[in-house]
Amino acid sequence: MSVRFVVCILAVATVLFMSTWGHINNAPDAIYMLNIAYGGNIVIFIQAGILALIPFSTAFSIEWEQRVTRFWLIRTGTAYYAISKIIVTALSGFLTTAIGILLYVGVMHVKLPLYEMNTTGGGYAPLLDANMPTAYLLAVTIHISLTATLFAVTAFWVSTLIPNQFVTISAPLVIYLVLHRFTSGSGIVPEYLRPVVIVEWLYDAGTPLSSLLLKLAIVGILCLLLGLAAWFQLRRRFQNE
Numbered sequence: 001m002s003v004r005f006v007v008c009i010l011a012v013a014t015v016l017f018m019s020t021w022g023h024i025n026n027a028p029d030a031i032y033m034l035n036i037a038y039g040g041n042i043v044i045f046i047q048a049g050i051l052a053l054i055p056f057s058t059a060f061s062i063e064w065e066q067r068v069t070r071f072w073l074i075r076t077g078t079a080y081y082a083i084s085k086i087i088v089t090a091l092s093g094f095l096t097t098a099i100g101i102l103l104y105v106g107v108m109h110v111k112l113p114l115y116e117m118n119t120t121g122g123g124y125a126p127l128l129d130a131n132m133p134t135a136y137l138l139a140v141t142i143h144i145s146l147t148a149t150l151f152a153v154t155a156f157w158v159s160t161l162i163p164n165q166f167v168t169i170s171a172p173l174v175i176y177l178v179l180h181r182f183t184s185g186s187g188i189v190p191e192y193l194r195p196v197v198i199v200e201w202l203y204d205a206g207t208p209l210s211s212l213l214l215k216l217a218i219v220g221i222l223c224l225l226l227g228l229a230a231w232f233q234l235r236r237r238f239q240n241e
Contacts, residue, residue, distance in 0.1 A: 005055040005092065012047050012100025013107070019043050029116040030108035031133055034101070034140070044147065044200055047097055049173040052148035056092035057155035057168060060085060064163035073238050082231040086153060090223060093152025098145040105137060122202035123211030139212055140202065146219045147199050151176075157226040160233040193218070 016037045020027075027033050037043050063069045073081055105114075115133030118125060124143070127136035154172040162171070179195040197203050198218055205211040 002055060005096065008051045008054050008096045009100045009103065011051050012097055013104040015043060015046050015051070016101070016104040017107075024108075024111065027108075027112055028119070029114060029133075030105050030112045031115050031128070031137060032117075032119050033108050033112065034105055034137070035120045037104075038144065044144070045173060047100070048093075048144070048148040048151045048199070049176070050169060051100075052093040052096045052152055053155045053169050053172065055096055056089050057152045058159065058165045059089070060156060060159045061163045061165045061168045064159075065165070070238070073234070078231060078235045078238055082227065082234050085156060086223070086227040086230065089152045089156045090149045093148040094145045097148035098141050101141045101144065102137075121204075123204035124202060124208045127208050135208075139208055143202060143212060143215050146215050150198070150219045150222055153223045153226050157230040157233075160230045160237070 016034070019042075020033050020037045023033065023036050027036070060069070076084070114137075115128065115131075118128040120128070124136050124139045127133075127139060151172045154175065155168050158171040158175075159168040162168075176195055176199060180199075183194050184196065191197055192203050192205070192214060198215075203211055203214065205214045
């Protein structure tokens with residue numbers, strides 16, 4: 001486990017603490033605090049758009065700047081290299097966010113009960129109505145962490161186009177904001193495919209399971225397409241060297 005990975009997990013939890021600390025004295029439970037944290041988009045942007053990218057999304061940029069990419073590509077091939085990078089990038093983004101969220105809720109649970117009353121809506125609220133707070137927590141954590149996965153894979157794709165660490169970290173958020181700008185308030189795409197819904201909302205697809213599967217399917221397809229684009233770009237770079 002790398003130092004950057006641990007530091008970013010702690011940073012995710014810290015961002016959540018900082019965004020909700022003023023509510024702790026009036027909070028009924030830890031899940032309420034988690035929902036307060038994600039009431040605004042700034043936490044998502046910092047957590048999924050920046051912190052989740054640091055542990056591994058910049059790996060290709062670093063290797064390219066250090067001129068060691070060709071060494072690995074010759075020995076592994078572009079397909080294996082791209083697949084391994086995408087898998088590790090996706091997992092690191094997901095786990096950085098997921099562990100950070102669970103750490104935050106665990107610390108909040110020291111002072112507050114996990115769940116007392118349903119004060120939220122969204123696709124996973126029925127789990128709270130059914131008195132299943134642990135299932136709710138896991139579903140919301142997976143949902144939010146999938147957003148981090150998407151940002152992380154997007155960052156890797158960008159790094160194959162422009163292998164610069166600063167660009168790699170900043171580009172996914174810029175891309176999201178541009179797409180959000182052009183699709184906001186329009187009927188160009190179905191609501192559940194709008195960038196703001198994919199990134200920021202706990203979209204209700206009818207049931208908690210349907211909502212989670214929809215998010216998983218959308219993120220999975222987008223990551224697959226980004227992965228293929230990254231692979232083609234790596235092949236082009238390797239052939240042109």
